[in-house]
Amino acid sequence: MGIRERLSGNEAVAYAMKQINPDVMGAYPITPSTEIPQYFSAYVDNGEVDTEFIAVESEHSAMSTCIGAQAAGVRAISATSSCGLCYMTEMLYVAASCRLPITLSVCCRALSGPINIHNDHSDAMGVRDAGWIMLFAETNQEAYDNYLQAMRIGEAVGLPIMVCQDGFITSHAIENIELVETDKVKAFVGQYRPKHYLLDPDESVSMGAFGMPAYYMEAKRQQAQAMIDAKDVIYKVGREFGEMTGRTYGLIEKYMMDDAKTAIVLIGSSAGTAKEAVRQLRAQGKKVGLIKVRAFRPFPSEELAEALKGVRAFAVMDKDDSYNAHCGPLFAETAAALYAAGVREPRGVNYIYGLGGRDVRVDSIKQVFAELDKIAATGYAGQTYRYLEVRE
């Protein structure tokens, strides 16, 4: 039985970091950072962890610090959000291609402009092709649980991992949470034993080397394979976590999908709001369901195709836009997943929603289901690229 507590999402992740006691944190501690490095630096200062906290002058340097530390052979972490993540982008690619399992906490927030500090997924989606594993949380509990699983997953396949939660909506909200005892956390996460590292006196290796056309593509193919392999690892670690806590995790969470005729697919805190909408509509006898995407990288393509093949109509909700005059990234990849699996029947539409902290209410989600009812009845989707609750 865990420890009953109430913490904000920021406090929860900082506490997970404390329990794990990683070797190095490289962080830029000022806006647009989160409270996480602030809380964690207090643990460092109080001697509650023996982490080397390296405060740097930018997020680019924060990730460079992590790359250096992890390459040397230790666990390195960082935390950022919004434009801080953008500023890290160049080094995110280096971390992934060097196959360094760094752990990065992201509180997802909008990007300028207009200047805005509130939640959406523009920052994380902007780096979705950097080669990082990406997990998203609905609640503070999931932000904490995902963080405890992150190192096991990243280290098993040699890829860095981003643990994302929704800025302000969970990061700054107090909720009940069940913490895992620190001794159990330490046993679960285990020691970091890299196969190759720079400070290994028995093996001289070079990292981050130049890749000529003769070898570059082979390196990238191996990187791609690591992401494919990450799927099974996420399931395995999620099952083991469930055996310890009773909370089992996979790539997606299906909610009331068994006999659903219409469904929505979404990521993050709004999934909780949408669950309430589903409960209320189910109470009226409507066969509705939802799918929450926990792992965006690796993308749960088979899982989504399997879960959606029986519905008549679905909506994919993107809290960001690709500005491609077509659709957001979650819709694009979901549609590709259905096509690849030969699933042709369900009609799908895309809603861009919740940008820059636009509040997403239970009624907002009910509007989407009302539209799906019409699409299911007529078999006609109409305009598939839609904005939810926007003045035009």
Place this chain on the structure above:
Amino acid sequence: MNNIVEIRWHGRGGQGAKTAALLLADAAFNTGKYVQGFPEYGPERMGAPITAYNRISTERSTVHSNIYEPDYVVVVDETLLSAVDVTAGLKKEGAIVINSGKSPDELRGKLRGYEGRVCTIDAGRISTEELGKNFPNTPMLAAIVKVSGVVEPEEFVRDMEASFKHKFASKPQVIEGNMRALKRSMEEVQIG
């Protein structure tokens, strides 16, 4: 059956409405409830109107939106009554609690026809007399607990005393002042 109470706080930046919402979440958590306490962040300026929220329930609420139809509203700064539609969506079975030296009848006219209970508490005066400074948080918290019953009042007093003792271990006079402010507020809140 999930009994859920939703509370919306209105204050001005720097007055501690967010802190009060988090304290209420703490108090309810300590009595075994599921809680949410969260602010609605705007431009961070001293004196600008701010909003904070509580959901307090017997089962976990999965909703992560702001609160539009609260059971209770707490107004930490009376001058907000002319600036913000504080009773928007407020259920008439609920109540509004306002930090003011005026009576409920004097303020009802400013509440755009709100039909439910109007409660006032002079939190500024209580705080000044008991703590020597205008920190309306503690008295407002006590008043909303008394009016809403969201936490059993006796349990609330015990819990707050324990938390003040923990927080101000080296300043016993602050503990006593806060406890007097708390109890006075529960006695003096006017329910109209």
